[in-house]
Amino acid sequence: MKTPKLLDGRLKLRHLVLLDALLRQGTVVGAAAALHVTQPVVTRGLHELEEILGVTLFDRGPRGITPTVYGAAFGEHARAVLAQLNEAGRHLVELAQAERGTVVVGTHLAGTNVLLPRAITAMKRRRPNLTVIVREAAPEPLLVELAAGRVDMIVGRLTAPSDERLERRKLYDEAVHLVVRATHPLAGREVEPAELGEYPWIMPGAETALRRELEQFFARHEIALPVNRVETTSFLIVRELLLENDFIAALPSLITVDDTRLARLPIKLDQVGHSVGLTLPSRTLSPSAEAFIDCLTEIASEMDSRN
Structure with missing residues (x-):
């Protein structure tokens, strides 16, 4: 394919903004709502951009749109341009x-x-x-x-x-500890890893590195992944759940160092830290x-x- 001419006046900033919205929303309907325009405006703008570039940017499906290799690649450049313009205005x-x-x-x-x-x-x-x-x-x-x-x-x-x-x-480097409320049945005594599976857990989201490390910890100690669990990365929610229930959570050490209402369990999380x-x-x-x-x-x- 020929190198597209991007400086001949046809490519507008609105095309880059539109592409960013489509990548974030994953649907024409979502992009239109985010940009406060109608769906035909979004569809027309996408067709214009694909004609300028000479490639198909998205595969259309019944549940939305998926970026092609061209859409993903050009999307990175578009976001970089928009980021530089945002930074220029703020500067x-x-x-x-x-x-x-x-x-x-x-x-x-x-x-x-x-x-x-x-x-x-x-x-x-x-x-x-x-x-x-x-x-x-x-x-x-x-x-x-x-x-x-x-x-x-x-x-x-x-x-x-x-x-x-x-x-x-x-x-800085920070250790991770298993934490419960100070009045938890496991607090203040020796704990065997097998006992951890008897209580509800607060787990980080499946997309986080800490979640993967905890799953490996469970596997090493032959503990089933807790069925009774809440998944969140919000410390405010984690703290309140810990204080009011018998949950167990894995938290960075500095979060709990000064809170006497919380207690660390004496179990080493080998290979967990960050x-x-x-x-x-x-x-x-x-x-x-x-x-x-x-x-x-x-x-x-x-x-x-x-x-």
């Missing part, structure tokens, strides 16, 4: 307003309870007019948001090395984001000795 505002700006931080369970609140506190003392937006989600959706420029950085567990698209910067750090995009970050990274780094250094 201009920060330059014009000096101490004002916004940093958007994505996070999952590791880092949410101690590191982020303390870093935000430190940032607000230094730059009170800077807005910090925290978005909590599972790792994979956050990576999509990071690639699209809707999130500046991700704070949480590091599960892969840096590559050409993402920089992963370790802040590094907490930053996942950063390859694009240039705003001054606000860089300032927040400095706060995270300082707070993490203070916390590391307590872990």
